Each structure stands twice: as structure tokens, then as C-alpha cells.
Amino acid sequence: MLSLSGANADQRYKIKPSQQSSVVASLYNKVAAMAGGTSVSAAATPYDKQLDTIAKELMNAKGKSVVVSGSNDPNEQVVVNAINHLLGNYGATLNLDRACNLKNSNDAGVAELLNDMNSGQLGAVIFWNSNPAYSLPDAKSFVTALSKVPVKISFADREDETAQHCDYICPDHHYLESWGDAEPYKGSFSLMQPTIRPLFKTRQAAESIMKWAGATQADYYTYIRDFWAAKIYPMQSGISSFEAFWTQSLRDGVFESGFVMGGVSSFTGDVAAAANQLSKPASGIELVTYEKTGLGNGTHGNNPWLHELPDPITKICWDNYFAVLPAFATKMGWRQGTVIEVKSGNTTVKGPVLLQPAMADETIAVAIGYGRTKTGKAGDNVGVNAYPFVSMSGGALKYFATGVNVNKTVDDDYQLATTQSHHTMMGRDIVKETSLAAWLKDPSAGNHVHLIESPYGPKTPEQLDLWATPEQPGHERPNHAWGMGIDLNSCIGCGACVIACNAENNVPVVGKDEVGRSREMHWIRIDRYYTSDTNKQNAEEKGLGKLDMYGEMEIPAADNPQVMFQPVMCQHCNHAPCETVCPVAATTHSSDGFNMMAYNRCVGTRYCANNCPYKVRRYNWFKYSDNEQFPFNMNDNLGKMVLNPDVTVRSRGVMEKCSMCVQRIQYGRLEAKKENRKIKDGEIKTACAQSCPTNAIVFGDFNDANSQLSQLFKDERSYHLLAEVKTKPSVFYQTKVWNRPAVEGDKHHS
Amino acid sequence: MSAKHKKFVYGIFKDDEVVMNAIPVLKSQGLRVKDVISPFPIHGLDHALGLERTRISITCFLYGMTGCSLALLMMYYMNIFDWPMDIGGKPSYAFYKNLPAFIPVTFESTVLCAAHGMVITFLLRSKLLPGVEPHVIHPRMSDDHFVMAIQITEDSEAANVETKLRAAGAVETIK
Amino acid sequence: MHKESELRPPLILGDKTWHDISNDVCRPVESKANKWWWLAFSLSLAAFLWWVIAVSYTVGTGLGVWGLNKTVGWAWDITNFVWWVGIGHAGTLISAILLLFRQKWRLSINRSAEAMTIFAVICAASFIVSHMGRPWVAYWPLPLPNQFGSLWVNFNSPLVWDVFAISTYFSVSLAFWYTGLIPDFAVVRDRANTKWRKRIYTILSFGWVGSAKNWQRFEEVSLVLAGLSTPLVLSVHSVVSMDFATSVVPGWHTTIFPPYFVAGAIFSGFAMVQTLLIIVRKVLTLEDYITIYHIDMMNRVILITGSIVGVAYITEFFIAWYSGVEYEQYAFINRATGPYWWAYWSMMTCNVITPQLFWSKKLRESVFATFIISIFVNIGMWFERFVIIVTSLHRDYLPSSWTMYSPTWVEAGIFIGSLGLFFTCFLLFARFFPVIAMSELKTIIKSSSEGAKKKQSKTPKSEQHA
Structure with missing residues (x-):
């Protein structure tokens, strides 16, 4: 599967x-051969030379690298x-x-739970932040086993797939309504505190457990305070009163x-044994599940x-x-949209085919989390449930299947x-792209500047202007000239960014x-491009006409295309094609340098959207809020609590687009004004x-010549x-x- | 001229060439040929009757100039003076620089004011308005007959006029 | 007295007198409508009803009921707008430009053609209002003082130019048409023998009496209006073309559009005039006035303007290649070979090939061939606007926003409904208004009618000079 890392x-x-x-085992052998380790058993792979x-x-790059594997097989992780x-x-x-x-789990423990439930040893089961009736591979058996347990309680905030089989649902608070603490990394202790009174008649799960366990504290808040007073407060000596420490x-x-384990760990695993346990390459069609x-x-x-976030790859x-490789689909007689029935073991799932370049041949990838x-x-x-394709293997969940x-x-x-x-x-x-080698030679590699013949000689587009003269260089930016820089390398x-923009700007x-x-x-989108096998440079060699x-x-390239991402939002053009064509002057340019949109x-007429070469404008085709046909988030009082009160909710028939978070710019300006100072770089984001x-x-x-933006813009890699x-x-x-020998962009010229 | 109602004798003709030939003849006979009502415009009739050239095209020109100035003034006021905005970088700080964008509207406004001004002037000057009752002298005067109006001062002249009209080719006369 | 050569074909057939003209043209107004009229009227009214339903649904629910999307913001709506405005231009050309060129053959067709213009522009305006997201504030593009500051309109925008151009065009055409109608209403009024007809046509005729001064002013006004309408024809469709030409979209951004659009407008307008008048002359038995010669002349205009349009297509292609601008080149390659290739080739066949058939005199003078070809021309011109708008928009600069467009039943309904609106208006016009400019036509009986030509050929040459 073409993952984000792979892309x-x-x-x-x-x-x-x-x-x-x-592949992992072979890599180990190659490294071992050079670093003085002993080789282990490894099946042949097609990438011997590359390895x-x-x-x-x-x-x-000894000591300056990291090798990671996403496998859930402990043996493979030992080799890594x-x-x-x-x-x-x-x-x-x-x-x-x-x-x-984070992400600690206990697959074997869950298997044991199943046995215990089946054997009738359990008197009660409590489900907290888990949904096994949905996400367990063998959910059916689990539900059957569950029916044998006398008392079933769920803390779910809704009647989910597991809660529906329980006797009692005691809805937990939302995390934003809850007190709590956590230790995400050993030695780092964080606190959760509520930001809003409970909206519904819920009780924090921890408090329920306290009550059932007969705890003495009145509530969970007191319990946490007591715990921190006893266990965490003593870990430091800087603050002498607990109240002060707590605040x-x-x-x-x-x-x-500041807890530190100390010492460099030494590797004590048995590589050879682990390598012997590794799964062998199989033939035939394989299936892999992944999380989107x-x-x-x-x-x-x-x-x-x-759900509406476009998958970054597809x-x-x-x-x-x-998802399958297009060539493989053609071989099987499928096209995009063909519904296929995939059978692995006892699981059969029906779903549509998606043509996905850069996948391995004879491999099908499907995302869990749906259905x-x-x-x-x-x-x-929405979608199909792919969890049944996951299986247990050697005490851990296996996320792919062969045969x-x-x-x-x-x-x-x-x-x-x-x-x-x-x-x-x-x-x-x-x-625009270039290779590291070319960039090291010339920092402006790949960033070919288009020169345009003009009456003043060849000029860059930025230098040409129909109206500007030295005496009157155009509309002034006396105060600020806001802008954004996007490093495609990062x-x-x-x-x-898409989700953040949706949240901030009430995007329907x-x-x-x-x-x-x-x-x-979406006001901001991420364009994803693949390279193709034919380009302008090699078209001639291939003898192709235009x-x-x-x-x-x-x-896209048949075998292994390069992938490029580019976030595109309103470019806030200073000579905006959209502004010129709006009949009612609903979109104009601010003296701060960004393109404004007056919704009211x-x-x-949509001329602005037609004229935008970047196609960043978005139109409200229907009334997307308070409309039964769009029951997503702006339709009821609870959903509307998500809305940002600083941003208008647009009505139907109105154009909208990225505003450079003008409400945040305004906020930053007003704060600076109140404090009688200039806006600091980085203050507004x-x-x-x-x-x-x-x-x-x-x-x-x-x-601001000293702003990070201005510094970035001076870089030879910058382009419009x-x-x-x-x-x-x-x-x-x-x-x-790219850290590659050479890329297409190096040769780019027009 | 006195305010009393003018008196006319009307001669009805069936052919425009006959009318055109009759006018100089009747005029030489001393008749005051005031008007000819025809179903269609007769070439040369206004000259024969001694009508002054209409100045309506001059008014059209004036209206056109008005329209032109109004448009330019309006756009100057609205887009340059009152509320200039940075629209696509367009130079709203200088009227002459932004002028090319204003030409289409200026042109259309010129034509609009010229045309409507002229038509309204025409209707008003000719007293053509919905509700105006026409003075229909002969039922076929808009169909295929021509009405020549001879002005008289005394009713006694009527008979003389009628004779001369018939001599000139009129098929009917009306007092 | 204007003498015309006997070699010129007669513009009025049969031994017509002025009285005959009055009778022939007033007869449809004075008699009851026949069953064909009622059939056509019912169909048009039904189509118009579909328009009402489709537009109400759109205004009530949102433009989302159309097939437009974030990449293709205009499709059938603006195609239809430009199509209708283009059709309207023929009427003004016939009334105005042919007047300036002293082409007397315009006289039997100019009234209907101008009526066609008025109704076509009404249909076009309906698309402007219905394509807006918030049509209840459709008056905002007008520069009226208001409570928002006053917030004025953006005169840089071609859409504001459109507002002025289309409203000027509509009102001036209306004024021109109505001015010409006044003497003809007087004819109907004077012949009227029922109380209501007399009352209504008296009001409509504004009390017209054909006095010499009135005619003098009338002639002057007609001449000056013709002189004003001529640049109007050229400028209005140029302004409409600038909706596209002043944008940055590849395939739109080209200076050839103003003359290209004007030629295309005249092309499609004359085709629509042919379609209409072939039916009118038959149903209202006006073949003596709208003769084969008239049809021939209009076909020649179709041939000329069609050839101009064909040359413009080739020029566009050439310039796309010659410019070396890859976006422009791709726009044209995509038009001819991309997903909308069928629309492009329909356009080419209908617009470039079919009018060339009019080189044949036989086809030019064939009513049946003219009728078929005129419909093809209008289909081709519809596709031309569709190709320009949709194929340029759906694949522009960034391939990530490339998408496809297809219409919904609502858009189709609005288009067919606009045809219904047009024909409803036109049928009402044919019923209640004199469809030929009677009074002006009477001026050429003595020089250009068949009877006059026959008399002319009998008179010895020596006596013909007068």
C-alpha cells in the first residue's frame, strides 16, 4: 500500500x-556482514542489489540513522x-x-478474555473506551461469548456496537468535560481538566468505578488531587506547597x-530464533489492512x-x-468501481475496487475503521468493515493475509x-523539485524562473506590472503585507491543515x-501528483506527437511513480483575477495584502471562481447548515456548538474561500493595539x-524584513x-x- | 395668431405622385398647403411643404454627450473618488489609468441616453402618448389614401379650395 | 420617386397595392387564431410552465440542483444566455445596419426580426437572474445609492459592462421596435370595427397621425436609431464576449472573441430569423412579402458570417499553436480530442460545413433546405458557446482541479422552458401585432414590387427617366 511515509x-x-x-531479515544479514554480526535465515527477496x-x-551513516518497521510481529521487531x-x-x-x-496493547490478553467469557468464569465485564464487537477480528465469537457473562456494563457515550449487547450503559463524560491525568511518556505527567460543564446526564467513568469500588473520596477530582499530592508532588522540590504545585x-x-532511566541499553534479543519465526513470502493474492x-x-x-477529509493518497x-495496482486490476478484468468479493479464511467482504498506482502487484489494501x-x-x-481480515498469529494481531x-x-x-x-x-x-546533488551545486536548482519579453527587456513576472510606475508603484501596503510560505520539502x-481550517472557519x-x-x-486542499512515464523531455525520444x-x-507511471504533495489555498493574489470580475465588489484586496470576501x-454569479487559475474558491450550492439534507454538523444545537463564533456561517448562493484566518489577524491586531505595541512575528498563526x-x-x-516569512522568501527555493x-x-x-541522484525537475526548462 | 380653432379644407388623394405634383400647382394658385397626411413617408414631401429640417438629431447628439459625461462622472465619483478599492490591483487611485475599464459603460450610457432622449423628445414633440386621441380625417388615411390639408381663414373660401383640389387630382374633399 | 432597375428581383410579389398590404398584414391581427396557432401556443405555454417550475425549484432550493461544481461554475446557464443574446443581434442588424446600407429587402422582415430580438433578450436576461446564487438581490450590480456606505459596483467587471450593455440593448431595441410599430398600430386602429380593438390600438398607437412633420421626425428618428443601434450590435456582443476575453482562463483569454462573437451572433440570429419566418410566411400566408429572394439574401448573410466564424476557429487554433503557450495549446487539443470532443465536432460540422452549402443557389432558394440548415446552425452555435465555456473551464491550469460536468433535468428544463417563453411571446406577437412593417413597406410598392417591375418592363426605355 502506498502509505504517507512511502509517498x-x-x-x-x-x-x-x-x-x-x-526484506528485514535480508537487510539484517547485509548489515551484519559489514558490522560484524552473524547472519540469520532469510528468504530471497527481489531487492537484493538495492538492499x-x-x-x-x-x-x-552509523549512529545517524533509524530503522523502523510497522509490523505487529514481535519477531520482526526483534530483528529490526x-x-x-x-x-x-x-x-x-x-x-x-x-x-x-501510547499505543500499548495486549492482544494476547484479549484472546484470553474470550476464553474466560466462554468458560463462564467471568461474572461481569466493563467496556471502557473499547469497542470489541466492532473492531475485534472475530467479533461474532466475541458477541456470542459475551452473552454468557451475567453483567455487562459499557461506559460508551453512545449505544455503539458493543454497548448494544450490554445490560447497562453508563455514559462517560466527554474528555473535555472530564478531570483526569495521564503519563504519555515515562516521567511526563499531564493533567486533564474540564472546559465545559457536562452537557448531558453523564458521569465520569472513573467516578462510577470509584462508587462501585466504595472509594471514600466524594468525586474523581478529589481522588486525583489526593493521588498527585501523595505520588507526584514529592517528585519535585521547587514548589513547597501542594496548592501552588497543583495550580x-x-x-x-x-x-x-525529569525521570531518566539511565544507561544505554544493550541488545539482548535472540536474532536467529526470531528470524526463524518470521513468515515466509507467499504466492498468490495478498491483502493488507491499514489505518487511514x-x-x-x-x-x-x-x-x-x-470522513470528508480526502485520503492523502487516494x-x-x-x-x-x-486498492489495487491498475495493471493488476486490468489483468483481473476490474475497473475502478467494480465491486469485488474478497475472501480470506472465513471472512468474505464485498467492496469497490480503487485503482492505486505504486502498489505492489497482486496485493489488495483495505482500510480498517469503516463499516x-x-x-x-x-x-x-460508511464503507465496509475490514477488521474481520485481521487475524491472530503467534499471540499478536496480524494485519495482512495471504492466499x-x-x-x-x-x-x-x-x-x-x-x-x-x-x-x-x-x-x-x-x-518544482530538484535533487540534493543539484541543489548543493546551485540553490536555485529546479526553480526555473520564467522570463517574459517586455519593452524593458526580459523580466520576471513579478517585475512586470501594467500600471506601476516608479512614482506610483501601485496600491500601498503601509502597515502589514500578510503572506504565507509553504515549504514543499516539509x-x-x-x-x-485541512481539518484545522474546517474547524476554525466553520467550513460545511x-x-x-x-x-x-x-x-x-475545503478552503485548503492538498493536491497529490504522481509522475508519469512520459514527460516533455522523453516524449520526443519516444517519437510521440503532441x-x-x-x-x-x-x-501515472506504471511501476513506481514519485508522489508530490502541494497544499493549495487562496493565494491572495495582489493582481487577483477574481477581484476584477466581481460585479458587486464583494471581493476586494485589503491594504494588508490579502484578498477579502464580503459574504453578505x-x-x-461565480465569475470569480471561474477566473481563479488556482481554483480555490468554494460556492455554497445549497444551504449546508440547518438543512435536513446535510445532517452533518451544522444542523442541530449540539453540532452548532462546534462553530467558531468569530466566523460567519455562510448562506446559500455565496462564495467563500481561505481568508488567511482574518479573524485571527484581527485578534492579533487588537491585542497589540490594546498593549500599545507592534505585532510580534509568530504571534498570529x-x-x-x-x-x-x-x-x-x-x-x-x-x-517585516526580520520576519521568518521574509527570511524564507529570500531563499532561492522560493517561487510563486x-x-x-x-x-x-x-x-x-x-x-x-529529493535525496536522489537526479529528478525530472532538474532538467526542467521551457 | 389668434387662439381660435384653425379652419381646414381637406383633399383626399389616391396616389402619392399626384399629391407631389399637386402641391406646387396649388401653391401657385395661392392655397396654403399646410400638411399632407399619408400612410407612409413620401420622399421630398417635407421640402415641398416648406417644412423646416427637424432638429431632433441635434438633440440626440446632445443627449449622447450628456450620457457620456454622466457615465464618466458617475464612474469617477463611485470608483475613484467616493470609495476607491484595491480590486485586482486596478489603479483606482488615478482616473486616467483606470479609464480603459470604464469605456464600455461610457459607450453604452452614451447610446442609452442618446436613443431614449431622442425617442422621448420625438414622442413629446409629436404629442404621441398613450391615451392621445387621433384626429382621423379619413378612415383610409393610414391605409392607402392621402389627405392634403389646406388652411382657410373664412368658410367662404372652402368651395373655391375644393374646386382647385379636384382639379389637382383629389378624389374627395372634406370641409 | 426612387427608380430601381427592372433587373433587380421584386421585393413584393403579385400585383399588390397599398390596400392589399394593409389587408394582408392586418388579417392575422383581425381574424381569429387558427388551430395551428393554438397548438403551437399550447406547446409553448407548457414549455414555459416547465421553466417556471424549474426556476422556482432552483431559486427555492439552491443552484446545487444544477450540475455545476467548483471547477465548472458556468455551463448551460451562460451558454444559453450568450446563445439567446446572439440570436437577438440579427434583428437589430436587419433593422439598423441594413437600413444604413439602404437594403430595401429588410422591410418585410425587420418587424418580426426586431420582435425576435426583444424576446430573445428577455430570455437571455432570465438566465442572468436565475444563474445568480442570490437572485433576490439581483439589483445589486446596478449603481444605485444604498445604505451600505453607499457601496458602489465594480466597473472593472465585465459583468457590470454586461448590465449596461444588455439593458441598453434591450431598451433601445424596444424603443426602435415600438417607434416603428406606432404607424402600423394606427393602421389597425383605423380599420378596427370592434370597440375593444379600437380602444386598445388607439392607446397602442399613441394617437399617431401620419402628418408630414410626424413622418419627417419619424424618418429622422429611425435613421438616427439605426445609426445608434449599429454600434450597439457590435458593442453589445463584444461586451458579452469580454466576459470571457478579459479572464485568464486558457481558451477564454483571447482577443479574437469580440469580432468572433459578433459574427457568430449574426450567424445564429439570421438562422433563427429564417426558422421563424419560414413558418410565419406559410402560416400567415405572407409569401408574397417574405419571398424566396428574402430567404436567399438572408442565406447569403448566413454564408458570409458562417465563413467568418469558420475562419475565426482556424485563427484560434493557429494562434494557440503559434503562441507557444502550453495552457492554450492544451485547451485546444482537449477541445478536439478530450472528453467533450463530441460537442466540439458537432460545433464544427454545424457551423463550418453546413453554411458552406449555401454556395449552391438551389439550396439558397430552397425553403426546406433553409429550414433544416437554419436549425443546424443554431444547434451548432449552441455547441460553440458550450464548448467555449465548459471545455475551457473543466481543464484549466492545475490538473488537480480538472473535473467533468453534466447537466441535470433542471438545467435542461430551464433551457427548453426559455424556448417556451420565447415562442409564447412570439406567438402572441404574431397574433396581436402586425408582423410586417406595413407603412414602410408601402414606400417601395412603386419601385420594387412585382407589379411595378412588370409595368417598368413594358414602358419604353426612353420614358423611364423621370
Whole structure:
């Protein structure tokens, strides 16, 4: 499966799921050969030569690398640890001082629970933050076993798949209504405090347990305080009163105890034994399950934002699917939308086919977390439940299956809702890229500047202006000139910015049907491009005429295309094509440098959207709020509590688009005004910039020469998208630099 | 001129060439040929009757100039002076720089004011308004007959006029 | 007295007198409608009802009931708008430009053609209002003082130019048409023998009496209006074309659009005039006035303008290649070979190939061939606007926003309904208004009618000079 990591990788190799263990073992052997370890048994892989190169590079970067595997097989992880050990990574790039307590699970324990329930040993079962009747591979057996338990209690906040089989549902508070604490990393203690009174008649689960256990404290708050007073407060000596410590911790949110395990761990695993236990490569069709970046494991199945977030790789919304390599689909006689029946072991699931470049051949990938039936009106019956494909193997869950059978059904026309139906750049200079080698030689590599012949000689688009003269250089930016910079080298395409923007700006959710009609409302989108086998440079060599060239350029590379991500939001053009054509002046430019949109002036002619070369404008085709047809989040009083009160909710017939979080700019300005000072760089952050995990998006002031934005803009990697259209955007991008010998962009010239 | 009602004798003709030939003849005979009512415009009739050239096209020109100035003034006031906005970078700080964008509206406004001004002037000057009752002298005067109006001062002249009209080719006369 | 060569074909057939003209043209107004009229009227009214339903549904529920999306913001709505405005241009050309060129053959067709213009522009305006997201504030593009500041309109926007151009065009055409109608209403009024007909046509005729001064002013006004309407024809569709030409969309952003659109407008307008008048002359038995010669002349205009349009298509292609701009080149390659290739080739066949058939005199003078070809021309011109709008929008600069468009039943209903609106208006016009400019036509009986030509050929040459 083309994962986000794979898409962002400098080098990606396609392997079938069953080959992974062998690849890891082979890599171990190669590294061991160079680092002085003993070799273990490993099946042959098709990447022998490449693994040689990789091993060499890893050895050259001893102590400066990390090898990770996403496998749930402890044996494979033992081999991986051995590789890291041989590479000297422990104590250098890998630090075991702080154990991570997140994502701890106990697969074997759950299997044991099943046995206990079946044997009638259990008197009661309490479900807390878990939904095994949905997410366990063998959910049916679990439900049958559950019926044998006399008392079944669930703390779920809704009648979910498991709670429906319980005798009692005691809804827990929402986490925002709860007191609590956590230790995410060993030695880091954080506190949870409520931000709102309980909206419904719920009781915090911990408090219920306290009551049933006959605890003496009146409530959970007191219980936590007592615990912290007894166990955590003594870990520090800086603050002498518990009250002060408690208040400080609450305000900081976290208390770092400075706990350190000490010492560099040495590797004590038995690599050879582990390697012998590894699964062998299989033949035939294989299936792999994975979690989507947005929806995850399905816990938030009722969150319409997550469903409407286009999958970073496939750009599909509101569905999961069986993703296959296009060539494989053709071989099997499938096309996108064909419904197939996949059978693995005792599980048979029907679902649509999605053509996905860069997948391994004979492999089907399907996302878990879908197919829920009792999550709420937004999420019920979206997609198919792929959890049954997960199996137990050697005491751990195994997320792939071999020897899978597939049947084609008569249904050939399942409609998948996608936000992007063209996947290549068609030879256009949209995402500029270069290789590290070229960049080191010349920092402006890949960033070819279009020069335009003018009466004043060849000029860049930024230098040309119909109206500006030295005496009158155009509309002034006397105060600020806000803008954004997006480093394409940092952007991983995850989509956090999209969700953040939705949350901040009351962007409506429109549902699968409307997305299928290309009407999604996201103000920021992440374009995902694949390279294709044909490009302008090699079209001539291939003897292709223009027509054929364009036809072939539409198809992503057959084997292993490169993937590029580009977040696109309103570019806030200083010579905005949209502003000129609005008849009622609903969209104009501020003296702060961004494009404004007056919702209450818009009459809805849509000329602005037509004229936008970046296609960033979004139209309210229907009334998406308070409308029964769109029962997602703006439809009832509870859903409306999500809305940001600083941002208008737009009515039907009105155009909207990224506003550079103008409400935040306003807030920052007013705060600075109240304090009688200038705005500090970094004080105002747009929602997308704030939420980006890699800090790829930077918001700032071009008028401030010292701002981070201005510094970034000076970099030779900076460019404007579609600069030749001379829109003079306030948003710039930075060239992506691949650590590869050479890339297509190096040769790019026009 | 006195305010009393003018007196006319009408000659009804069936052919426009006969009418055109009759006018100079009747005029030379001393008759005051005031008007000819025809179902269609007769080429040369206004000259023969001694009608002054209509100045309506001059008014049209004036209205057109008004329309042109109004439009330019309006756009200057609205987009440059009162509430100039940065729209796509367009130079709303200088009228002459933004002028190319204003040309289409200026042109249309010129034509609008010229045309409607002229038509309204025409209707008012010719007293053509809904509800105006026409003075229909002969039922076929809009169909295929021509009415020549000879002005007389005394009713006694009527018979003389009628004779001369018939001599000139009139098929009927009306007092 | 204007003398015309006997070699010129007669513009009025049969031995018509002025009285005959009055009779022939007033007869449809004065008699009861026949069953064909009622059939056509019922169909048109039904179609118009469909329009009412479709537009109400759109205004009540939202533009989402159409097939538009974030990439293709205009499709059938603006295609239909431009199609209707284009059709309207023929009427003004016939009344105004042919007047300036002293083409007397315009006289039997200009009234119907102008009526067609009025109704076509009404249909076009309906698309403007119904395509807005908030049509209840459709008056906001007008520069009226208001309580928002006053917040004025954006005169840089081609849509505001459109507001002025279309309203000017509509009102001036209406004024021109109505001015011409006044003397003809007087004819109906004077012949009226029922109380209601007399009352109504008296009001409609504004009390017209054909005095010399009135005619003098009338002629001057007609001439000046013709002179004003001529640049109006050229400018209005140029302004409409600038909705596209001033944008940055590849395939739209081209300076050839103003003359290309104007030629295309005249092309489609004349085709629609042919379609209408072939039916009118038959049903109202006006073949003596709308003769084969008239049909021939209009077909020649169709041939010329069709050829101009064909040359414009080739020029566009050439410039796309010559410019080297890859977006422009791709726009044209996509038009001819992309997913909407069928629309493109329909356009080419109907617009470039079919009018060339009119090189044949036989086809030019064939009523049946003219009728068929005129319908094809209008279909082709509809596809031209569709191709320009949709194929340019659906694949523009960034391939990530490329998408497809298809219409819904609502859009189809509004289009067919607009045809219903148009034909309802036109049928009412044919019933209650004189469809030929009687009074003006009477001026050419003596020079251009068949009877006059026969007399002319009998008179010895020596006596013909007068």
C-alpha cells in the first residue's frame, strides 16, 4: 500500500506484505556482514542489489540513522532492533530513556478474555473506551461469548456496537468535560481538566468505578488531587506547597519529573530464533489492512470532518475500498468501481475496487475503521468493515493475509467520491523539485524562473506590472503585507491543515454525494501528483506527437511513480483575477495584502471562481447548515456548538474561500493595539500553519524584513505558483529537494 | 395668431405622385398647403411643404454627450473618488489609468441616453402618448389614401379650395 | 420617386397595392387564431410552465440542483444566455445596419426580426437572474445609492459592462421596435370595427397621425436609431464576449472573441430569423412579402458570417499553436480530442460545413433546405458557446482541479422552458401585432414590387427617366 511515509520517501520499493519480514531479515544479514554480526535465515527477496546499497548507506551513516518497521510481529521487531543495534543507533538516534506509553496493547490478553467469557468464569465485564464487537477480528465469537457473562456494563457515550449487547450503559463524560491525568511518556505527567460543564446526564467513568469500588473520596477530582499530592508532588522540590504545585501543574498542563532511566541499553534479543519465526513470502493474492491517516481505527467514526477529509493518497472521501495496482486490476478484468468479493479464511467482504498506482502487484489494501453500524448518523454504514481480515498469529494481531481469493460481482459501477480525478502535472511547472546533488551545486536548482519579453527587456513576472510606475508603484501596503510560505520539502500531505481550517472557519461538510459532484467545501486542499512515464523531455525520444504525449502524460507511471504533495489555498493574489470580475465588489484586496470576501455582498454569479487559475474558491450550492439534507454538523444545537463564533456561517448562493484566518489577524491586531505595541512575528498563526506537524506552512508579514516569512522568501527555493499568469500571489512555495541522484525537475526548462 | 380653432379644407388623394405634383400647382394658385397626411413617408414631401429640417438629431447628439459625461462622472465619483478599492490591483487611485475599464459603460450610457432622449423628445414633440386621441380625417388615411390639408381663414373660401383640389387630382374633399 | 432597375428581383410579389398590404398584414391581427396557432401556443405555454417550475425549484432550493461544481461554475446557464443574446443581434442588424446600407429587402422582415430580438433578450436576461446564487438581490450590480456606505459596483467587471450593455440593448431595441410599430398600430386602429380593438390600438398607437412633420421626425428618428443601434450590435456582443476575453482562463483569454462573437451572433440570429419566418410566411400566408429572394439574401448573410466564424476557429487554433503557450495549446487539443470532443465536432460540422452549402443557389432558394440548415446552425452555435465555456473551464491550469460536468433535468428544463417563453411571446406577437412593417413597406410598392417591375418592363426605355 502506498502509505504517507512511502509517498514522502526519497526511495520507495514495492513489496508484497508477505515479503516484508524477508526484506528485514535480508537487510539484517547485509548489515551484519559489514558490522560484524552473524547472519540469520532469510528468504530471497527481489531487492537484493538495492538492499546492498541501502546497507552501505546505513553503515556510512552509523549512529545517524533509524530503522523502523510497522509490523505487529514481535519477531520482526526483534530483528529490526538488532539492525539498529548493529548500526549503533541506540543512545544516538534511539533513546530508550523515555518509554512511550501510547499505543500499548495486549492482544494476547484479549484472546484470553474470550476464553474466560466462554468458560463462564467471568461474572461481569466493563467496556471502557473499547469497542470489541466492532473492531475485534472475530467479533461474532466475541458477541456470542459475551452473552454468557451475567453483567455487562459499557461506559460508551453512545449505544455503539458493543454497548448494544450490554445490560447497562453508563455514559462517560466527554474528555473535555472530564478531570483526569495521564503519563504519555515515562516521567511526563499531564493533567486533564474540564472546559465545559457536562452537557448531558453523564458521569465520569472513573467516578462510577470509584462508587462501585466504595472509594471514600466524594468525586474523581478529589481522588486525583489526593493521588498527585501523595505520588507526584514529592517528585519535585521547587514548589513547597501542594496548592501552588497543583495550580502550576494545571496551568502548565504537564509536569516533567525529569525521570531518566539511565544507561544505554544493550541488545539482548535472540536474532536467529526470531528470524526463524518470521513468515515466509507467499504466492498468490495478498491483502493488507491499514489505518487511514484521517479516520484512524474507527473510534471517531461519527466525525464528518474525518470522513470528508480526502485520503492523502487516494483523495477519496466517505468510503473505504480495495486498492489495487491498475495493471493488476486490468489483468483481473476490474475497473475502478467494480465491486469485488474478497475472501480470506472465513471472512468474505464485498467492496469497490480503487485503482492505486505504486502498489505492489497482486496485493489488495483495505482500510480498517469503516463499516460501523452504531456510531451516529454521519458515520453509520460508511464503507465496509475490514477488521474481520485481521487475524491472530503467534499471540499478536496480524494485519495482512495471504492466499486470498477474489470474485468479481456483477456490480461494475460503484461511485467513489473523490476530490481529485487527475493525478499528474501534465508537464506543467506546478510542484518544482530538484535533487540534493543539484541543489548543493546551485540553490536555485529546479526553480526555473520564467522570463517574459517586455519593452524593458526580459523580466520576471513579478517585475512586470501594467500600471506601476516608479512614482506610483501601485496600491500601498503601509502597515502589514500578510503572506504565507509553504515549504514543499516539509509538507507530508497529512491533511491536518485541512481539518484545522474546517474547524476554525466553520467550513460545511457536504457529504458523499456532493463530493462526488466536485462540490466539497475545503478552503485548503492538498493536491497529490504522481509522475508519469512520459514527460516533455522523453516524449520526443519516444517519437510521440503532441496529442499522444498529452494522452500518455495523464497516466501515472506504471511501476513506481514519485508522489508530490502541494497544499493549495487562496493565494491572495495582489493582481487577483477574481477581484476584477466581481460585479458587486464583494471581493476586494485589503491594504494588508490579502484578498477579502464580503459574504453578505456576494450575489453568486461565480465569475470569480471561474477566473481563479488556482481554483480555490468554494460556492455554497445549497444551504449546508440547518438543512435536513446535510445532517452533518451544522444542523442541530449540539453540532452548532462546534462553530467558531468569530466566523460567519455562510448562506446559500455565496462564495467563500481561505481568508488567511482574518479573524485571527484581527485578534492579533487588537491585542497589540490594546498593549500599545507592534505585532510580534509568530504571534498570529493561521489555523493551517498552527496545526501543521512539520511546520511546512509559515504565516507572516512581508513588510517585516526580520520576519521568518521574509527570511524564507529570500531563499532561492522560493517561487510563486503559476507566476507566469502574473497574479502576484502573497503565498509562495519552496522547491522540494529529493535525496536522489537526479529528478525530472532538474532538467526542467521551457 | 389668434387662439381660435384653425379652419381646414381637406383633399383626399389616391396616389402619392399626384399629391407631389399637386402641391406646387396649388401653391401657385395661392392655397396654403399646410400638411399632407399619408400612410407612409413620401420622399421630398417635407421640402415641398416648406417644412423646416427637424432638429431632433441635434438633440440626440446632445443627449449622447450628456450620457457620456454622466457615465464618466458617475464612474469617477463611485470608483475613484467616493470609495476607491484595491480590486485586482486596478489603479483606482488615478482616473486616467483606470479609464480603459470604464469605456464600455461610457459607450453604452452614451447610446442609452442618446436613443431614449431622442425617442422621448420625438414622442413629446409629436404629442404621441398613450391615451392621445387621433384626429382621423379619413378612415383610409393610414391605409392607402392621402389627405392634403389646406388652411382657410373664412368658410367662404372652402368651395373655391375644393374646386382647385379636384382639379389637382383629389378624389374627395372634406370641409 | 426612387427608380430601381427592372433587373433587380421584386421585393413584393403579385400585383399588390397599398390596400392589399394593409389587408394582408392586418388579417392575422383581425381574424381569429387558427388551430395551428393554438397548438403551437399550447406547446409553448407548457414549455414555459416547465421553466417556471424549474426556476422556482432552483431559486427555492439552491443552484446545487444544477450540475455545476467548483471547477465548472458556468455551463448551460451562460451558454444559453450568450446563445439567446446572439440570436437577438440579427434583428437589430436587419433593422439598423441594413437600413444604413439602404437594403430595401429588410422591410418585410425587420418587424418580426426586431420582435425576435426583444424576446430573445428577455430570455437571455432570465438566465442572468436565475444563474445568480442570490437572485433576490439581483439589483445589486446596478449603481444605485444604498445604505451600505453607499457601496458602489465594480466597473472593472465585465459583468457590470454586461448590465449596461444588455439593458441598453434591450431598451433601445424596444424603443426602435415600438417607434416603428406606432404607424402600423394606427393602421389597425383605423380599420378596427370592434370597440375593444379600437380602444386598445388607439392607446397602442399613441394617437399617431401620419402628418408630414410626424413622418419627417419619424424618418429622422429611425435613421438616427439605426445609426445608434449599429454600434450597439457590435458593442453589445463584444461586451458579452469580454466576459470571457478579459479572464485568464486558457481558451477564454483571447482577443479574437469580440469580432468572433459578433459574427457568430449574426450567424445564429439570421438562422433563427429564417426558422421563424419560414413558418410565419406559410402560416400567415405572407409569401408574397417574405419571398424566396428574402430567404436567399438572408442565406447569403448566413454564408458570409458562417465563413467568418469558420475562419475565426482556424485563427484560434493557429494562434494557440503559434503562441507557444502550453495552457492554450492544451485547451485546444482537449477541445478536439478530450472528453467533450463530441460537442466540439458537432460545433464544427454545424457551423463550418453546413453554411458552406449555401454556395449552391438551389439550396439558397430552397425553403426546406433553409429550414433544416437554419436549425443546424443554431444547434451548432449552441455547441460553440458550450464548448467555449465548459471545455475551457473543466481543464484549466492545475490538473488537480480538472473535473467533468453534466447537466441535470433542471438545467435542461430551464433551457427548453426559455424556448417556451420565447415562442409564447412570439406567438402572441404574431397574433396581436402586425408582423410586417406595413407603412414602410408601402414606400417601395412603386419601385420594387412585382407589379411595378412588370409595368417598368413594358414602358419604353426612353420614358423611364423621370
